[in-house]
Amino acid sequence: MNVGLFIPCYVNQFYPNAAKATLELLQKSGVNVVYPVKQTCCGQPMANSGFEHLSKECNDLFIKNFSAFDYIVGPSASCILHIKEHLHSDKNEEQAAAIRTKVFELVEFLTDVLKIEKLDAVFPHKVGLHHSCHGLRGLYLSQMSELNAPAFSKPQYLLNMVKGLEQITLDRPDECCGFGGVFCISEEAVSVKMGKDRVTDHLKNGAEYITSSDLSCLMHLEGILHRNKSSVKVIHIAEILNATI
């Protein structure tokens, strides 16, 4: 199988280490990974703000870059969900439809497609898992607390394979962090309050690291942690799963 590596715009610019870890993880799992260098963005920032109609060129560029692959994998639940639900094209709808079925977030690709059962990863720290809402309720990476349904968690399944890692238990396991795209700017006060409350929950329960499938959430939480001079760090789940001594 050949896999197209999709690195979201802000991950590309601000969190290249998470992108490198994603690439390495996939390669270590024996996957033939190609990174189309001319990719930009999935179009979510526009669409999320109500400007879906402006993301057409972005969509076509995405289709152009990625339609040749068996799978498209990216380390961002919200971007992957956006493509799954909203990738359309006036010129290439057939290709868009095909892409919507073969686009995967990293965690679900590892558990559902590659079906990995072990990892050579070591990360001897206390880790708080932040469920990004798009990953949780959109991609169904874990069971959400709202439903009366059997428990499961793909990210936790993978984290359990990492030696030395201790997962903390949160008071509110899946409350939103408050990033929300345009929301983080247009409703700054609520956004920050929501982020602070999440940080408090992790701190209270002993997290040394906060991890997630979504760097937008982590970027937001990190901004709050740094401003408050906290020693707690954020780290994308790819970097944990790829971590060695």
Place this chain on the structure above:
Amino acid sequence: MTFHVSRFKLRHYQNNSNMNTREKILEAVLKNQPPTTALPDITMFKGNSIDLIQKYMDIFKTIGGSSFLVDDIAAVKILISENFDTAKRIVTTLPELSDRFELISAAANPRSYDDIELAIIKAHFSVAENGAVWLAEEVMGQRIIPYICQHLAVIVHAESIVPTLHEAYEKIGAGDYDFGAFISGPSKTADIEQALVLGAHGPLTMTVFILK
């Protein structure tokens, strides 16, 4: 098929040039409603009949009510004299209790029942999953009775307890009543800082006597 019928109905509204609000609304509804979707089959929803009496009593207790499992009306009389101030006005719909307590008159002015301390009435059946009793107006004496009294006591037969509301509505059917109610405990409110207070505008307490 549906489309043609709707068109016919729509033309009816449009031909009526002096359209009043009723016609205007109905026309708008007909025009805007989507194609019909089917009702679900709900026959698979049912409870089980295990330990119904205990289930009912446990739930009723958590809601703040008191319940007693009794053998007969004589036992009820004793419990009432033990738990309530019989010097105050006590009314009932039960002829068996009329030697002790005032029988409710369906014709009396409802306001005349303002001062009743306790009302003792009978329910048709009760529901285990939520502690409720079902009362149609005919067993209330008057509609206001179960709400206006300071304390409410309800007698219900043990074998009439049903597991869930699904069985309850099967029992009620279309219902030949002018008014009916599920009542599941003493009136309450938590409007002030979510602090639970028993006794809002309805009765302060509710007691259920389950007759074996």
Place this chain on the structure above:
Amino acid sequence: MSQTKTKDHAALAAAFIKDEERVDWHDGALWYIREKRDIAAKQIPEWEELREAASMIKSNVISNLHEYLLQFEANLKKNGVMVHWADNAQEHNEIVYSILKAKEISQMVKSKSMLTEECHLNEYLEEHGIEVINSDLGEYIQQIDNEPPSHIVLPCIHKRKEEIGELFHEHLGTEKGLSDPTLLTRVARKHLRNIFLTRRGALTGVNFAVAETGEYVVCTNEGNADMGAHLSEVQIASMGLEKLIPQKKHLGIFLRLLARSATGQPITIYSSHYKKPREGQEMHLILVDGGRTRQLGRPDFRESLKCIKCGACMNTCPVYRKSGGLSYHNTISGPIGAILAPNLDMEKHADLPYASTLCGSCSNVCPVKINIHEQLYKWRQVIVKEGYAANTKALGMKTMAWTLSSPGKFTTAGKAGRWFLHNIPFVVNNKFNPWYKQRDMPEGPRESFAEWFIKNKE
């Protein structure tokens, strides 16, 4: 097109959040209710099947609403109930007034009805010489404080008991400083009892209206709806068109879901089924459109009419919990309010679909499975298309689209952004950058991933 109004959700929320201790208390109170819902839901193994059934029943209702309205009306009349139709708030209020005037009633007692809040009924009646008292304790408190309810089930959830005590001291003559909830409730009980006993007119809302039998159900914990109705000479019920359900047996589904979703109770204390008037009493029912038929005609948003007004979406919504219902400037607030309000007044409520992170929690606690978070996303597209987005937002978006549609422009912009962050951070880290107010910006790495890849891997 017009700019958003000055007091929008963001501004009102920011003001609410200033008092962090109060926000934490408000947030905690509502989260506790969400947790009670969870406990109740998990005690019913068939909970998700119940939600699905309720959702399908309500879809059947909105797709056959015409037929059910006619059936309901016919049965109401058979039962001796007088039926009225109101297109909008004004008509509704006029109808209530004329019913009361015909019997020379000048004082009315009212139980909870969000519809009458939408219609501003109390103000209308007061202007026309009719006194109205809200009998639900939370609504009574809001009434004496001259404030609308902040939550559809818990009207004064945002008030501390000391504030309520102060209101009672001012309006009911209680001792200054008295704030014990039980004692305050007892005072209200006594005061409102006198109201119930003397009011000849009573108005209630409608939780569920059964087309099959022409009866309607009113759910309360306090017993206030019944205290008003059964002592009145004239009883009025105000109802939105969408409150219908097809058959009696469907009440089993909805009454099992309603209170558990709202507060975690298995059922409200009272579920009163009103069918026919008492001997010598008049019973009226007013069917109100108030924008509902217009929403019915919106394919993307008509599902919002399935709502049974439980408030579960408000209790779970982190934005609602941390900003308060009054910051939504609409009778119905929270997530469901944000998808109902733009239909009523798109200009006034253009900000509400943006008062959300689209986290999806609301859709998953909704007992009738309304896809609230998807409708919030779709409303944003409509609001922009209709021209209600702020002009600055449109300009910013066009620039972003232009940059992101070209690999070359994107690389340049990214490089530039990181360079500024790294070398001249104050250009970005200043008070004009809303992100920066309470959060640090991410660091600007030397190389983007693409640059590293091209250098090392190609």
